[in-house]
Amino acid sequence: MKSKQFTPDEQAVLEDIMRSRRDVRGNRFTQQGVDSGVVDKILQSALYAPSVGYSQPWQFVVIRDHAIKQQVVDNFNLENEHARTQFSGVKEETYSKLKLDGILEAPVNIAVFYNQSNAPVLGQTSMPEVGEYSVVCAVQNMWLMARALNVGLGWVSILNPEKIKQTLNVPNQHKLVAYLCLGYVDEFYERPELELLKWEKAKSKDSVIHYEEFSQAE
Numbered sequence: 001m002k003s004k005q006f007t008p009d010e011q012a013v014l015e016d017i018m019r020s021r022r023d024v025r026g027n028r029f030t031q032q033g034v035d036s037g038v039v040d041k042i043l044q045s046a047l048y049a050p051s052v053g054y055s056q057p058w059q060f061v062v063i064r065d066h067a068i069k070q071q072v073v074d075n076f077n078l079e080n081e082h083a084r085t086q087f088s089g090v091k092e093e094t095y096s097k098l099k100l101d102g103i104l105e106a107p108v109n110i111a112v113f114y115n116q117s118n119a120p121v122l123g124q125t126s127m128p129e130v131g132e133y134s135v136v137c138a139v140q141n142m143w144l145m146a147r148a149l150n151v152g153l154g155w156v157s158i159l160n161p162e163k164i165k166q167t168l169n170v171p172n173q174h175k176l177v178a179y180l181c182l183g184y185v186d187e188f189y190e191r192p193e194l195e196l197l198k199w200e201k202a203k204s205k206d207s208v209i210h211y212e213e214f215s216q217a218e
């Protein structure tokens, strides 16, 4: 075998990075700056992602400017207020206490866009949405690379995507896939924060994995 074989120790490191990855919000980011070399490594990891037909349909906008972040946070605040009203009772009360972004607190924000091809793309002809899935693969690479570099990353989706495009001067055929907040943290939680706060429970392995056919076990 000519290609690189990973050792059990290296395999364990990858699993550890996956297990330790967390969504990080403004309550955990520190003031420590993230230098451009580190941001570049995270962006480079995105470019290693698989993409349908090797279309590489991604575009990234790196934002450090406070005034731009302020426009994004204004967008978030409006959308988040609207989101809160979609829950009721105890959930609404809990929702209003959740910190669901880190736009201003994170030194670096990265907006990730899908750039739809005008020509047919190999593999994308039956399920057009796989173009966007390719961009999500890139985001997951960034999330894992950031964790390996001990940088926290949070995904903010409570945003009006068209307004984000206006704010960042993004051409019309692009679609916002992810808005990411990156920075060093004072702590990575052991478990997802929404689990610690009892918003959601972890699903058991048995309840989500099926063999040969979908089983409807209660």
Ligand SMILES: Cc1cc2nc3c(=O)[nH]c(=O)nc-3n(C[C@H](O)[C@H](O)[C@H](O)COP(=O)(O)O)c2cc1C
Pocket: 021, 022, 023, 024, 025, 099, 100, 101, 155, 156, 157, 158, 191, 192, 193, 194
């Ligand atoms: C597509 C996507 C969108 C998300 N949007 C938000 C968001 O707007 N705000 C937020 O606080 N977390 C957001 N998250 C983070 C999830 O809440 C988080 O991944 C989940 O609670 C599990 O926690 P963990 O990532 O720390 O394991 C998003 C995650 C994904 C995959």
